[in-house]
Amino acid sequence: ATILCVVGARPNFMKIAPIHAQLRRSGKLRPFLVHTGQHYDAAMKDAFFTQLGIPEPDVDLGVGSGSHAWQTAQIMQRFEPVLDEAAPEAVLVVGDVNSTIACGLVAAKKQIPLIHVEAGLRSRDRTMPEEINRVLTDQISDLLFTTERSARDNLTAEGIDPSRIHFVGNVMIDALRAQLERAMPAAQTLQRHGRALPPQYGVVTLHRPANVDDPDVLARLLNVLAEIGRRLPLVFPCHPRTLQKIEAFGLQDMVEGPAITLLPPLGYLEMLGLVKDARLVLTDSGGLQEETTALGIPCITLRDNTERPITVTEGTNTLAGRDPERIRRCADEVLAGGGKRGRVPELWDGRAAERIVTILERHWG
Ligand code: UD1
Numbered sequence: 001a002t003i004l005c006v007v008g009a010r011p012n013f014m015k016i017a018p019i020h021a022q023l024r025r026s027g028k029l030r031p032f033l034v035h036t037g038q039h040y041d042a043a044m045k046d047a048f049f050t051q052l053g054i055p056e057p058d059v060d061l062g063v064g065s066g067s068h069a070w071q072t073a074q075i076m077q078r079f080e081p082v083l084d085e086a087a088p089e090a091v092l093v094v095g096d097v098n099s100t101i102a103c104g105l106v107a108a109k110k111q112i113p114l115i116h117v118e119a120g121l122r123s124r125d126r127t128m129p130e131e132i133n134r135v136l137t138d139q140i141s142d143l144l145f146t147t148e149r150s151a152r153d154n155l156t157a158e159g160i161d162p163s164r165i166h167f168v169g170n171v172m173i174d175a176l177r178a179q180l181e182r183a184m185p186a187a188q189t190l191q192r193h194g195r196a197l198p199p200q201y202g203v204v205t206l207h208r209p210a211n212v213d214d215p216d217v218l219a220r221l222l223n224v225l226a227e228i229g230r231r232l233p234l235v236f237p238c239h240p241r242t243l244q245k246i247e248a249f250g251l252q253d254m255v256e257g258p259a260i261t262l263l264p265p266l267g268y269l270e271m272l273g274l275v276k277d278a279r280l281v282l283t284d285s286g287g288l289q290e291e292t293t294a295l296g297i298p299c300i301t302l303r304d305n306t307e308r309p310i311t312v313t314e315g316t317n318t319l320a321g322r323d324p325e326r327i328r329r330c331a332d333e334v335l336a337g338g339g340k341r342g343r344v345p346e347l348w349d350g351r352a353a354e355r356i357v358t359i360l361e362r363h364w365g
Contacts, residue, residue, distance in 0.1 A: 001364040002030050003115075004088035007057070008038035008075070008099020010048065011172075011287045014268060015094040015117060017052035018174035018353035026357055028365035032086050036075045036099040037063040041240065047267030051182075052175060058086075068098060068129060075102035083110065089364045090115055093137065094171070096130040096286075096307075101137050108140035113363075117171060117356065119144035120151025121307035127210065130286070134307070143363070145356055147290075148310040148345060168355040169347030172287060173294045176272065177350035183273035190235070195261050198233040202280040202331075204260070207239035210322075211284050211302060215249040217322060221302065222246075222254040224324035225282065228331045229259030234282070235274060237266040280334045282327070289317050294348055298339030300330045316342035 003023055007016045016033070023031035035057035039045050049056070061078040063071060075098065083091070083106060091107035092115040093100045100116075107114045119138050123131050138144060138155060146152060147170040156162055190197040204225055212218050225234060236255065238246070243264075246252060255262045266274065272291075275281060281292050284302045292299035293315025304321045311317035318340065320330045333339065347355075 001028065001089040002032050002086065003360060003364070004032045004034060004083065004086055004091045006034050006036065006079075006091065006093045006099060006103040007054075008036035008063075008103075009095075009097040010039050010044050010265075011285075012094050012097060012099065013045070013048035013052060013054060014175040014287070015171045017054050018171050018178065019092065019094075019117065019356060020054060022353040022357040023360075026361060026365075028361050029357065032088055033057045034059045034061065034079065034082060034086075034103070036061045036079070036103070038065075038071065038075070038097060038099045040064055041265075043265040043267070044240070051268045052179070072098050072102045075099055076106050079103050079106050083107065083112065088112065090142075090360070092117065094118055096121070096134045096137070098129070098133065101133040104137045104140055113142040114140055115143045115145070115360070116141040117145045118147055120146045120155040120165070121148075122151075122154045123305045123307040125305050128208075131307070143359070145352075145359075147348075147352075148308070150309055166355075166359055167347065168359070169349060169352035170290060170294075170345075171352045171356070172290060173348040174350050174353050175268075176291055176294055179269060179272060180276070182269055183276055184267075184269045186235075186274045186277050189263075189266065189270045189274055190261070193263050195263070197235075200232060200279050202228070202232045202234045202282060203275055203278045204234045204236040204281075205239065205283045205285050205288060206236075206302065207242050208284040208303065212242045212245045215245075215251075218245060218249060219251055219254065220324055221322060221327075222251060222260075224327050226254055226257075226259045227328065228282070232279060232331075232335060233258060233261065235261045235263065235278075237263045237271065237274070239265060280331065280339065282331070289315075290348075292316050293342055294344055296342060296344075298334045300327065300334070302327065310345045314343055314345050316340045
């Protein structure tokens with residue numbers, strides 16, 4: 001039987017890699033890989049495919065960037081004939097990006113069973129496009145695989161039949177564990193970009209519209225980051241969206257100098273190597289909240305909420321929002337040696353993809 005797997009944006013790649021590899025090993029199931037083209041730059045896509053050992057997609061829809069409605073609609077239109085032609089037994093989507101809901105909706109309308117990996121996470125913040133994608137994808141999914149136990153309660157509260165829900169662990173942590181030994185040393189990554197690695201450093205990432213699309217909000221964040229950076233130098237691999245905003249708002253001065261080292265987006269192995277030896281990570285990414293928890297690195301999340309609460313209750317994550325005073329206090333605590341140590345959550349053991357494929361084989365093997 002064929003399982004059509006969808007990827008679209010950077011955070012999807014590390015989730016699909018272990019699932020695709022496990023499907024290739026299955027004697028009963030075959031993967032068919034569709035990339036929507038939501039992320040297309042070499043730094044946002046090719047580096048990940050190569051480093052994570054994902055084969056070239058069977059089909060690339062080549063959609064590219066645009067408004068939410070445009071992008072979602074383009075993906076749907078281009079995906080429909082591909083789905084007809086591939087005629088899979090099921091469609092598997094991961095995460096919460098526009099590609100997830102777009103392809104999920106096409107499959108559901110054609111009554112092709114839909115599998116959602118990383119189901120049931122809720123920030124309860126509907127101003128985030130990802131929250132809308134999560135809620136809607138879960139509603140139309142036939143099989144829902146979760147990364148933490150709280151997800152089941154979220155799903156059953158929304159009327160999802162518990163028999164469809166399987167707690168399997170975290171496929172992104174499968175990828176992390178599989179690749180940790182191959183991570184690129186941070187000093188080498190910095191050197192490749194003509195920069196030197198400070199003996200101790202923190203890592204910053206920022207890309208949420210709520211943090212980067214408003215000039216005042218972004219300037220205030222960069223300001224407190226520069227302040228922290230004067231005590232612990234910060235390395236900042238910058239998402240293309242954020243770089244565009246920094247330039248458009250004329251904020252380049254704030255990310256030049258020894259406090260903040262600005263880098264282009266990094267590949268998976270470069271990023272992993274950088275994060276694993278950091279003293280601290282400041283981020284608004286969903287994935288990094290989990291990766292830092294798995295690695296035991298203190299994480300300060302520059303958002304008011306998280307859809308991944310286990311990273312706070314058991315892991316190393318602290319929610320600091322976007323108030324400079326609060327962010328500074330959280331950083332002070334870590335720098336004074338009081339950062340959270342945390343523990344690795346249940347089933348984040350590198351075997352989530354195995355569990356998923358075993359269940360898929362029961363259905364379609
Ligand atoms: C998307 C996801 C977000 C995820 C993020 C990770 C949605 C709604 N958002 O946000 O959940 O955390 O990916 O990166 O799906 N761009 C490039 N090159 C690329 C891709 C994008 O330069 O390869 C630029 C374009 O100017 C584009 C902008 O980045 O307009 C935003 O890209 P888009 O895919 O719309 O959203 P992200 O902010 O990346």
